Amino acid sequence: MSAPVELSTTTAPHNTPQDDATAKPAPKRRARNRRADGERSRQRILDAATSIATERGYDGTSIAEICRECGLPASSLYWHFEDKDDLMSQVIGKSFDAWNAAWNIPEDEDILQHLPQIAEQLLDALENHPEFIRLCLPLALQKRSDDPGPRRMYLEMRADVIRRLSDIGATHFGYVPEARRTAIVTYMVSGVEGLFVDHEMNPASDLREQLDLHAMGVIAIILQEASQHPS
Incomplete structure (x- = not known):
């Protein structure tokens, strides 16, 4: 006669609501974070452009200098602004x-x-x-x-x-x-x-x-x- 099969009494782990909340941000929260990060990046670019252009004027201000000043890549600048003309118009406006x-x-x-x-x-x-x-x-x-x-x-x-x-x-x-x-x-x-x-x-x-x-x-x-x- 075969030995009886021992059934495990261990229950499968399950997530609590708190675990679910901390596992990864909800989609809406992630979207808000991205918007906030984007706005901060945009403001850093505007501040850098204002600082440089006030000192050197329109012609003396370059995209490369603005990126060095704000610490962001040119791709980030062009994400927010079409070109230098658009960026400086935003600063002035x-x-x-x-x-x-x-x-x-x-x-x-x-x-x-x-x-x-x-x-x-x-x-x-x-x-x-x-x-x-x-x-x-x-x-x-x-x-x-x-x-x-x-x-x-x-x-x-x-x-x-x-x-x-x-x-x-x-x-x-x-x-x-x-x-x-x-x-x-x-x-x-x-x-x-x-x-x-x-x-x-x-x-x-x-x-x-x-x-x-x-x-x-x-x-x-x-x-x-x-x-x-x-x-």
Whole structure:
């Protein structure tokens, strides 16, 4: 008679919910991690491009230098940006949007008494977000056959600023002749650009002091016009 077969009492191992959770990330979590990693890489590239281009300008900035600065391969850069033109346009657009969002002039207030505070708000925003003007102004002054995207972008942004300031002038100083308001806005914008050009040629100059003086001159002109053309 054969010996009885001994049945094993060992049960098959099974995963607990905790084991399942730690075994490998869920698909949604992996997707979130990839997106977060991608956004961090994109920001590193933008930061590196901003740092180099602010110091060396558009033409002095190369893809190779940007990759060395951010520690990422060129393939990563081209994953996020089509080319150097696209990357620099993103840098400029981000700077301009930050500057544009950092100041506001209410439409329903008499702003004559607040012109110094408004000027300070504008200049603080420009001091904190100067990249768009530092990078693009030299390009705007050049006549180039390639006409890079950042140059076109700056001219469009400049026109937007002039329109915004012109609308503010029409709202608060509609009694001043339109041609005169246009001349004041043009003087305001061109004066700021001229001081940035001067600072590029003479880096030792105090740019903020020069901008403050320019703002004082613009305020004096506005007050004079307001007194000559009472509402």
